[in-house]
Amino acid sequence: MNFKLKMVFTDLDRTLLRDDRTISESDYTSMLRLGQLGIIRVIATGRSPYSVRKVIPESFPIDYIIFSSGAGIYDWRSQKIIRRHHLSSRQVAQAIEILLERNTDFMVHAPIPENHRFYFHGDGEDNSDFHQRIKLYRKHALPLLLPATINKSCQIIAIFPGTCYREYLKIMDCLTGVNVIRTTSPLDHRSHWMEIVPEEVSKALAAAWLAEDLNIPRENTMGIGNDYNDEALLEWTGTSFMVANGPAELKEKFRCVSSNQENGFSEAVNAELETLSDQ
Incomplete structure (x- = not known):
């Protein structure tokens, strides 16, 4: 299958992470599946690199982290910061x-x-x-x-x-x-x-910079989040989802999936891959 999806952005707390700050087996498997399909996986979070490491092990299957709401970008594979603002x-x-x-x-x-x-x-x-x-x-x-x-x-x-x-x-x-x-x-x-x-910092601006650096068109991206600090990112990504535990006004604006407690990330990924496979 020639999937058009090339890059997935997900918020961390209360989106990929459950309320107990763990990741479900289903969502972990979805991350592995994306990697097997050659799709770039990006966590976009308000956490600092120090804070991210408290909940995400070094072996976790992701490629990049947009941290501190877009102030920096971390290459997870090389464990190096590749972009920063102050x-x-x-x-x-x-x-x-x-x-x-x-x-x-x-x-x-x-x-x-x-x-x-x-x-x-x-x-x-x-x-x-x-x-x-x-x-x-x-x-x-x-x-x-x-x-x-x-x-x-x-x-x-x-x-x-x-x-x-x-x-x-x-x-x-x-x-x-x-x-x-x-x-x-x-x-x-x-x-x-x-x-x-x-002024040049947000999750959306960091996502746009990273996609351009990797030669990935905006229309080939997907995003999922749970809060107001994800809104600009979800306005930018080609396809966007909001978990059920997000604010009501954002659930009206973006396609809603199950909560972070019920594998909302996997639901969004599966929905997007199934849609693209039918095209």
């Missing part, structure tokens, strides 16, 4: 000033490849998700000393409780010269994360 010192300073003015809880991440390390600021009052993330990375997190002088940063993440989306929007309107990516917290699944990254 916020400049000016961009970091401007963002910090705005976040401080709005009394926002935030983290400033170190440059790649140490971007699992971060400085944090905020009292975290009524913001348990903020404290939970600091606790999770307690060995790699330090308080931000003011006035702050930071040369460059992979990204800045501001965390808003689920009831504070209006405040999120107000701050987003104040930020210029950067890209703002909306993400539902992978920790409590309610809080809003604002990822502040360079």
Whole structure:
């Protein structure tokens, strides 16, 4: 069979990973099948390389990882970073000033490849998700000393409780010269994360760069995700799917498959391969 599908992009948390952060046998087998068909397999995640390795073993059958929401690309086979972006010192300073003015809880991440390390600021009052993330990375997190002088940063993440989306929007309107990516917290699944990254950074832009580098047309790609930070990627890929545990508005926008708990990734892959084999 001459499949037109050449490249598959999948989100990681709550898409390929189940809620217990494991991958089902079915989805693992689907990854193997894609490799046997010569289809490039890419995980596109908000996680850093350090965080990815906590849930994906080195032997896992993938080819590339788009990490930190597109700030970098990792060649999984050679275990080398092949692309990276950073916020400049000016961009970091401007963002910090705005976040401080709005009394926002935030983290400033170190440059790649140490971007699992971060400085944090905020009292975290009524913001348990903020404290939970600091606790999770307690060995790699330090308080931000003011006035702050930071040369460059992979990204800045501001965390808003689920009831504070209006405040999120107000701050987003104040930020210029950067890209703002909306993400539902992978920790409590309610809080809003604002990822502040360079303008040229997103999962979609990283996917487009990688596909062009590998001479793969956009129409020969497939994507699957579960959240707002996947939306631009799924708008870019030739065929796109949203797992059933995604937001209602995105399930209306993209073809819906089963949840991450019920092998949604495999369902999407099988549907696409069957469609192409019938053509």
